[in-house]
Amino acid sequence: AELDNTRTGRSGSLASPPAHFDVTQKIDVNPPKGTRDFPPEEMRLRSWLFQNFREVSQLFGFEEVDFPVLESEALFIRKAGEEIRDQLYCFEDRGNRRVALRPELTPSLARLVIQKGKSVSLPLKWFAIGQCWRYERMTRGRRREHYQWNMDIIGVPNVAAEAELIFSIVTFFKRIGITASDVGFKVSSRKVLQEVLRRYSVPENLFGRVCVVIDKLEKIPIDDIKKELRSAELSEEAVEELLQILSVKSLTKLEEKLGSSVEALADLKQLFSLAEKYGYSEWIQFDASIVRGLAYYTGIVFEGFDREGKLRAICGGGRYDRLLSTFGGDDIPACGFGFGDAVIVELLKERGLVPDLSPQVQNIVCSLDQDLQGAASLVAARLREKGQSVDLVLENKPLKWVFKRAARINAQRLIIVGSEEWQKGMVGVKILSSGEQYEIKVDELE
Numbered sequence: 001a002e003l004d005n006t007r008t009g010r011s012g013s014l015a016s017p018p019a020h021f022d023v024t025q026k027i028d029v030n031p032p033k034g035t036r037d038f039p040p041e042e043m044r045l046r047s048w049l050f051q052n053f054r055e056v057s058q059l060f061g062f063e064e065v066d067f068p069v070l071e072s073e074a075l076f077i078r079k080a081g082e083e084i085r086d087q088l089y090c091f092e093d094r095g096n097r098r099v100a101l102r103p104e105l106t107p108s109l110a111r112l113v114i115q116k117g118k119s120v121s122l123p124l125k126w127f128a129i130g131q132c133w134r135y136e137r138m139t140r141g142r143r144r145e146h147y148q149w150n151m152d153i154i155g156v157p158n159v160a161a162e163a164e165l166i167f168s169i170v171t172f173f174k175r176i177g178i179t180a181s182d183v184g185f186k187v188s189s190r191k192v193l194q195e196v197l198r199r200y201s202v203p204e205n206l207f208g209r210v211c212v213v214i215d216k217l218e219k220i221p222i223d224d225i226k227k228e229l230r231s232a233e234l235s236e237e238a239v240e241e242l243l244q245i246l247s248v249k250s251l252t253k254l255e256e257k258l259g260s261s262v263e264a265l266a267d268l269k270q271l272f273s274l275a276e277k278y279g280y281s282e283w284i285q286f287d288a289s290i291v292r293g294l295a296y297y298t299g300i301v302f303e304g305f306d307r308e309g310k311l312r313a314i315c316g317g318g319r320y321d322r323l324l325s326t327f328g329g330d331d332i333p334a335c336g337f338g339f340g341d342a343v344i345v346e347l348l349k350e351r352g353l354v355p356d357l358s359p360q361v362q363n364i365v366c367s368l369d370q371d372l373q374g375a376a377s378l379v380a381a382r383l384r385e386k387g388q389s390v391d392l393v394l395e396n397k398p399l400k401w402v403f404k405r406a407a408r409i410n411a412q413r414l415i416i417v418g419s420e421e422w423q424k425g426m427v428g429v430k431i432l433s434s435g436e437q438y439e440i441k442v443d444e445l446e
């Protein structure tokens, strides 16, 4: 069968490169380890996902921003033992600068807010969709890149901001057919941890490091957790009390443990009250063990999880009131979340919710002989001026080939430029779904 020219330089046979090409070695046609190509079918799903990210962000009045994928390494150097730091995709560039492929978007956002300074009025509601990187030994065979959707609210100190952010994710889930029986959000506040550490006189500067250790609960053996907490100078009693508190799953129990005056409690009660007003109470639950693995969170933290417990966290976020000041900026309160493009697709596949996104084109235009290629181009131009999408057949192909291609690209209408009709200023039209066919003046095509 005639190949459709996608794989050969000439019709029919697999072409060998012309003599003047210097083929020194056969290159590896796969993408670098841990990275993905997005051929058309995968790209349609990705575009659909990102379109939903964008539409929800705009529904919430957020403005889109972006940053370089390459940043100064200094943006990500935190001494809390985070995995994100251990796996930083960093190197020295030709100007001997220490740079890194961004592992997340929040530090870049903080940098831009500080750079903008007084020229932007708070609050800022910004969103971004950007590729993030990690360099992980391929022993675990995990990906080294993913795309993250971020939404951040800068300049709002109270939990109304976190409630709004969680609702934006709930809105996204609903749009793509995911319900509260599929996923939920575990919500807590790092102020719970802060209060316990305060009661045991643990120095403030160890807070981030303790959070990073606690985030490994259920990922590494409990004895290793205790060992790491002890190495962070926590007493045996503090470790036991901490692990006790982290097992609490209700605000009532938390109040019994910590008393009613704790700030964490007020924040959490306010958040759950707002969630009830928004109408998404069924989506969230308190879980004191949620701390998230980024050192800079300071308050409410949350993560989206699949209720079947088969997948990794779908998304996560929280309040980071100190990040801007650690970069030398003013003390501006902030909160945000990151939502990766991989786990969500696994969930959609699990639930049979991947949409059917076949390619669509309104017209395929072809000429019946070589002399009419120009006429076919003119017809394609006229249709495109009217906003009609056109796949123009660019070589002299038999109709059988054109019909096959029309089916493959899911064209709705076939426009045939034939010499007899063209003499009369007409073209042939065939509606491919119904088989209906007729002739029409070119100027009347729309």
Ligand SMILES: Nc1ccc(Br)nc1
Pocket (backbone or CB within 6 Å): 084, 103, 104, 132, 133, 134, 143, 144, 145, 146
């Ligand atoms: N931070 C980060 C970056 C890239 C991937 Br894949 N996962 C996490």
